[in-house]
Amino acid sequence: MILSVLVFFSPAFAENTLPESIISLPKNENAIIVEKETQMLSVYSLEDGKIESRFTARCSTGEAFGPKKKAGDKKTPEGVYFLIDEYEDQYLTPIYGKKAFPSDYPNFFDQRQGKDGSAIWIHGTDKVLKSMDSNGCIALENNNILSLVDYIQLNSTPLIIVEKILKIDSDVQARRKEEIRKMLDHWIQSMETGSYHQYLSFYGDEYVPDISWWEAWLGARKKSFSDKMKLRAEIENVGIYAHGNIFVVLHDFVLSSGKEKIKIGKRKLFLEKFSKGYKIVGDVLQDKSYKTIDIPLVAAARKLVRTREVSVTETIQKWLAAWSSKDMDSYAGFYAEEFRSDGLGKRAWVKRKRQIARKYNYITVTGKDFRIKKKKDDYYEVSFFQDYESSGFSTQGTKHLKFVKKGGLWKISQENWKEK
Numbered sequence: 001m002i003l004s005v006l007v008f009f010s011p012a013f014a015e016n017t018l019p020e021s022i023i024s025l026p027k028n029e030n031a032i033i034v035e036k037e038t039q040m041l042s043v044y045s046l047e048d049g050k051i052e053s054r055f056t057a058r059c060s061t062g063e064a065f066g067p068k069k070k071a072g073d074k075k076t077p078e079g080v081y082f083l084i085d086e087y088e089d090q091y092l093t094p095i096y097g098k099k100a101f102p103s104d105y106p107n108f109f110d111q112r113q114g115k116d117g118s119a120i121w122i123h124g125t126d127k128v129l130k131s132m133d134s135n136g137c138i139a140l141e142n143n144n145i146l147s148l149v150d151y152i153q154l155n156s157t158p159l160i161i162v163e164k165i166l167k168i169d170s171d172v173q174a175r176r177k178e179e180i181r182k183m184l185d186h187w188i189q190s191m192e193t194g195s196y197h198q199y200l201s202f203y204g205d206e207y208v209p210d211i212s213w214w215e216a217w218l219g220a221r222k223k224s225f226s227d228k229m230k231l232r233a234e235i236e237n238v239g240i241y242a243h244g245n246i247f248v249v250l251h252d253f254v255l256s257s258g259k260e261k262i263k264i265g266k267r268k269l270f271l272e273k274f275s276k277g278y279k280i281v282g283d284v285l286q287d288k289s290y291k292t293i294d295i296p297l298v299a300a301a302r303k304l305v306r307t308r309e310v311s312v313t314e315t316i317q318k319w320l321a322a323w324s325s326k327d328m329d330s331y332a333g334f335y336a337e338e339f340r341s342d343g344l345g346k347r348a349w350v351k352r353k354r355q356i357a358r359k360y361n362y363i364t365v366t367g368k369d370f371r372i373k374k375k376k377d378d379y380y381e382v383s384f385f386q387d388y389e390s391s392g393f394s395t396q397g398t399k400h401l402k403f404v405k406k407g408g409l410w411k412i413s414q415e416n417w418k419e420k
Contacts, residue, residue: 060125381400
C-alpha cells in the first residue's frame, strides 16, 4: 500500500493549489468540506473549469478530538460521506435548529474497519455556537444552515470531513484525476467485452464483490452481439473525492444500446492506491433509478436486448393489453412524442384516455383481422377490426394505426377510428 504524498506550498503558489480532497466535481455540483482544526465549513463549486470556494461558515464538531470509531465517543467522523435526507424544523427538536441533513456515516469503508455509531448530521442550532460542542454532528448557526440548503443535492453532494484541509498543486491533482479516469475506463471496458477474471482484476485482493449476476449479464451481452448491437456501460456525472489513501467515486451508472439508454442508479466506488495502481475496495449501488426487484444491470440489459426483438404485432397486443388493464403509464409509453389524432397531441390524448379509464369500472379492447403493411424499415401501417367494451359504453369498428421506430421500439404516431 502506498500512502498519499502531499506537497505544501508557500503563499506565492497558493493560487495554483486546490483542496486535496476534491479531485473532480461534476457540472452543477458542489462539495462541502468541514475542517475540524479551524471549526469551519466551506462549500466548493466548479466555476469556469476551476474549483473555487463559494461559501464559508463557522461550525461546531464533536467535543472529543480524533475521528469517530464507535457510538457514544462524541467524535466527528473523518472521511467522504453523502447527505441522504433533509428534515424541516417542524420535525426537529430545538437542539437541531431550523434544518438538518443526515449523512450516510458509517459508510461501506467505515463498516469494513469496524467503526459504528449513527446519526451524524449537519444541522442548525438554537444555542450559541461554540467550537467542539456537539456529540459528533456538525452544527451551524441557523442562518448558515438555511444558506447551505442551496448547495445541497441529496445523495450526490459530498460531505468531506478532515482534521485539516490540505492543498495540492493543480497539475498534480490533474494527473490524479487522469489516472483514476483511465482506470475507470478500463474497468468499464472489462464489463462490456472482458472476461470474469479481467473484471475481477480491478478489485482489491481483500474485497470480493457480488458477482452472482455475471453469467446472466454474459448471456445478455452475447445476445446483443448476435443481434449486431452492443451494450455499453457508461459512467456520467463523475465526482472523485479523496481522504488519505482512500478515493471515493460517485457516478451515474448507465446502460445503453444505440439510442436507448437506462439509468441504473448512482454507484459509489471506494478505491485504494497500491503499488500497481488503483483497486476497487468497495462497490455500492447507492440508489436505484431503474426500479426492479431483479439485479438492476441484468434487468436493464435484458430490456435493451428484448426491445430489438419486439415486432409490430407484439407491440399491438401489448398496447391492447395495457388499455384493457387500464395501465395508463404503460399505455402512454406506446405513443411517439410527435403523435397526433383528432387534433390532439400525445399529452392531451393520454390525458383524455386517463379520464375515460377512471370513469369506467372495466375496459376490454380486442382486435382481429390484422392487416400490417410495411412501408419502410422504420414505418408500418396497421388496420384491424376493434371490439371495445366498457362498463358504460361499447362499440365496434376499424382502427388504423401508423407505427414508427424510435430507438428500436415501435411507437404509434397516428391513430384513426371508423365506427361500424
